[in-house]
Amino acid sequence: MKISKSDIHHHLKTRMHQRGITFKELKTTINKDWAAEDVKEGTFGKTFVFTYNSYWEDRFYEEKEVTVYYKIKGEKIILLTARARYGKGFKKGVE
Numbered sequence: 001m002k003i004s005k006s007d008i009h010h011h012l013k014t015r016m017h018q019r020g021i022t023f024k025e026l027k028t029t030i031n032k033d034w035a036a037e038d039v040k041e042g043t044f045g046k047t048f049v050f051t052y053n054s055y056w057e058d059r060f061y062e063e064k065e066v067t068v069y070y071k072i073k074g075e076k077i078i079l080l081t082a083r084a085r086y087g088k089g090f091k092k093g094v095e
Helices: 009-021 023-031
Strands: 043-056 059-072 076-087
Touching: 009 076, 023 043, 023 059, 023 076
Parallel strands: none
Antiparallel strands: 043 059, 059 076
């Protein structure tokens, strides 16, 4: 799916910044993904686990799991929110 920075509304930009998610990670998650398991009816979600090997909020983490939630209206994707979890050994789906 194609997304551009103009597809990201102010609320989502704020959440991405708070959660340490980059635009590149958002795009990768949407396009190299597996279905998120915790979506609500009528909503879609994609999850991807990145090698991180860096610090987040003063703690070192090996991996970052990013999940993006969205809806599809016609031919357009409507991004709802994104979340990140930091750690290691996250379950990886099938690409």
